[in-house]
């Protein structure tokens with residue numbers, strides 16, 4: 105299997121950045137809003153839909169050309185029976201499937217044209233643009249009554265000579281509060297381009313500006329690691345969290361920034377530094393109307409040469425920073441040794457490899473799914489697991505109610521095998537239309553073929569009753585090479 109970002113990142117964190125370690129192959133972003141649980145509805149039937157990458161897929165013989173898969177929600181959840189599988193060769197989709205394009209590796213949804221159907225921004229960061237190798241490509245695929253069909257428009261890179269990997273990070277939100285969805289786009293550089301909403305049918309945005317947070321863009325850091333949208337200060341303007349590397353040390357310590365939305369868009373003037381983590385989710389855990397920031401710092405406490413890593417925990421730590429009208433406030437760290445969190449903190453568990461927030465039991469407090477992709481179970485190394493913690497009025501409950509799932513959990517499809525990395529991505533979205541978030545888990549099942557496992561909410565907790573696995577082979581994705589089906593869900 106090719107090396108996923110988190111492995112590369114753990115390595116990068118454990119040694120001084122030397123370049124070339126970070127790739128776009130599994131870059132992820134997680135968006136949520138503070139007052140509700142947004143989930144994509146591409147076909148407008150009122151039931152949540154899930155889109156994800158198979159960015160390593162062969163298309164017409166081209167290695168790593170990449171595909172995008174959309175599973176549409178039904179009363180019985182998601183399966184390969186109701187889906188779209190899209191490549192750059194799909195009619196209406198700008199571009200052509202070529203070796204190394206990695207189409208679909210990053211996605212973000214919103215109703216960009218305001219027609220009532222959610223649309224999907226899709227990056228192909230390995231796209232060559234003319235003679236610009238890995239210049240990167242970005243399209244918006246339009247939603248419709250038939251869902252995502254492939255019909256879309258290209259969003260051109262405004263400064264192709266300034267960076268590569270255009271579209272490797274995406275986040276959608278209403279950063280200026282004008283009621284139209286904006287799109288933030290990252291590349292190999294520190295500068296983030298923000299396209300203002302009001303996209304027309306030819307993809308022209310309502311305006312454009314840039315922000316440049318204090319993150320490193322050279323020496324292998326390659327710009328932002330992740331962009332996450334959500335309303336932390338409750339002013340109905342979406343705020344942005346940028347996960348990146350700080351600039352001032354010889355070690356590539358991860359550092360995150362909160363950048364609030366204002367009437368004129370995202371503003372660095374009130375930016376705040378946050379606890380670390382390379383994957384972030386934002387949503388209201390304690391029900392006070394302010395989005396809370398959750399970030400996963402899945403590395404261990406020291407580098408390979410014994411240097412202590414700031415704000416880290418054995419086997420990985422998840423930081424929770426509660427929101428307020430003034431933005432982020434106090435932070436709490438959670439490891440597998442906290443309270444009654446399932447498991448035991450062991451080196452290289454990668455607790456916090458991925459995260460998502462959703463309301464599993466409908467009590468108005470968002471619940472958290474945590475990927476523990478490096479968990480060893482029995483003799484299976486890096487087979488992976490997922491932990492679920494429930495939200496309350498006083499925040500995440502680490503004492504009672506926690507759930508843990510692995511493929512060896514009775515009722516979960518599959519078995520614990522080496523390098524399955526169950527929990528390589530997680531999503532809590534309501535894909536049955538009952539108002540309760542269901543758990544969807546990505547993995548690198550079968551040597552990087554990948555799989556997506558559906559575990560529904562029974563209204564109170566996540567259950568294995570009615571669970572199923574969705575495989576690439578039944579979803580129009582070739583298992584030649586390492587398609588990494590399900591490695592990155594759209595946020």
Ligand SMILES: [Ca+2]
Nearest residue numbers: 145149151153
């Ligand atoms: Ca739908």
Ligand SMILES: [Ca+2]
Nearest residue numbers: 215219221223
């Ligand atoms: Ca639309």
Ligand SMILES: [Ca+2]
Nearest residue numbers: 337339341343
């Ligand atoms: Ca805000």
Ligand SMILES: [Ca+2]
Nearest residue numbers: 388389390394
């Ligand atoms: Ca809150």
